[in-house]
Amino acid sequence: MTDLRKFARGGYATIYRATQISVDREVAIKVENRALGDDRDRARFLREARAASRMSSHPHVVDLFDVGVTADGHPYLIMELCDGSYANRGPLPAGQVRSVGIKIADALADAHAEQVLHRDVKPANILYSKFNEAVLADFGLAVLAEMRDPNVTLEVLTPAYAPPEMFRASRPSAAVDVYALCATLYAMLRGKPPRWDNDRNPSLLTIMDMFNQPIPDLPNVPGELTAVLRRGMANEPGSRPSAEQLRDMLYEVRLPSGGANPYPNPRPETHHAPQNRPPRQPGRVYHGDTYTPPRPPHGDPHPTVPNPGFRSWFRRLMGS
Template sequence: MTETSPGALPVPIVPGLTDLRVFARGGYATIYKATQISVGREVAVKVENRTLDSEHDQARFLREARAAGRMSSHPHVVDLFDVGVTVDQHPYLIMELCDGSYAERMRTSPLGPAEARDLGVKIADAIAHSHAAGVLHRDVKPANILHSHFNSAVLADFGLAVVAEMRDASVALEVLTPAYAPPEMFNHSPPSPAVDVYALCATLYAVMHGRPPRWQSERNPSLITVLEMFHQPVPGLPGVPPEMIDVLRAGMSNDPGERPSAVELRDLLAGLPLGPAGSPVGGTGVPGPVGGGPG
């Protein structure tokens, strides 16, 4: 695979789409807003900044991305309309266009415990569905949980996980989102379903707290600091019942074997004695249509 400077990328040519315009750029992908010609609807197109140079890599991406696309039948997984590789060998995903992400929401108005619980139940169920089909997400984080007027929570970005896995070890840490990655991901252990459970619990903590667990500020800490954080306890949060924090702590155990499964996490969250959540997030008016975090 080769790397291209994101700023130098020309607008890609994607079959069946027109009027592509950049919406967001990230470390390893660019999101475009576009119109699907056949049905006249607006969609989000996520294009990898790197290229897949060999036919073997391209075939593997298409095979595994299409397998991940089967996850989109779940009501809390973003609709994936198509996948492919551009003429100049950049893999892409065509997805439903959503209104915003929980990364934006947590910065402007963090969730209360009941709303975070309901979000966790929905996304844990989506993850359990994918795990039952043998598909890991590997990058659960607030930027990859989207909301729209019609759906308060959908998980995005199953399809690009395989591209991250295919990179060599030298860029593995670049692809990780350290705030939501468990300790085993930093020692090159093979990913397991427990990785997604950890990331979801860290995400739920973050959307209530306004920043990731154990982080002292919004700035990204050094890798050494991140590794040291795993030895620090996860503190409680004002207004959040201790029972909920205990569930999230269990899901963020440093030992993958001690974490609940996604099904168990869903049931633990659903059983928390909290009041009803407030109005759906889709009605908050967070600006900006998206189709997953840019990277």
């Protein structure tokens, strides 16, 4: 790496901009401000971060190039450099928010199928570039929240986007990511998080009381879209849709014609799915309109390929 320069600094990490010499490209290096305690914590971070890095193959997850720990114990991630995040960008048009929601829900559905949770979905972790409208960042740092405080306190959480069970120190589940994404999308529509009146973090008692307040409709936002987000922010985790269901629910929301809507109704013929596509099968993960077959188990020497002739060629190439 060369040309290392500070790009941004937050409460838990500092982001640097650098040039990767081997391929002459600019990258972002995110370095955790706090050092890991011992070798066991370092090994755990590397194990979990590498597992989470599998998610970066999804088109709407930030490309993660490498992970590691500095000599003085600070975890770091090397990832693609994006133009910015959706923090403080609202209010945004309903069509744009819906499009972002479909993409990020699809990324979460893929992660949850791999038993990986994000645990910190928020506008600051949804990035964009000139090539991609929305990519989810920070899968590799999710485990650090647990390392800091296994009881999950306000210091660890992003309170504006955390569901009520996280304030009761409940074990994180996929429903946490669904709540956080819906709260994020609502904030992008409203310009501030749901139920919050300002940017200051209220007390724990105030936050718990907020969960009893209704989530109102928003001007110039279709009620159908708000209803989907409201369901995703249900106080009971079991009442929320899965990430896959949320993606499909957002897809089915009908928006008024015109405006920033990359998924107009009826569906444009430029999409990959046939005009009369079969119904989606439960349990399958779809990327946009394209079904991705289940991944083969780790260690399977014969991954699934669509063409039998190609399969034979691949096996000969691998010497099997």
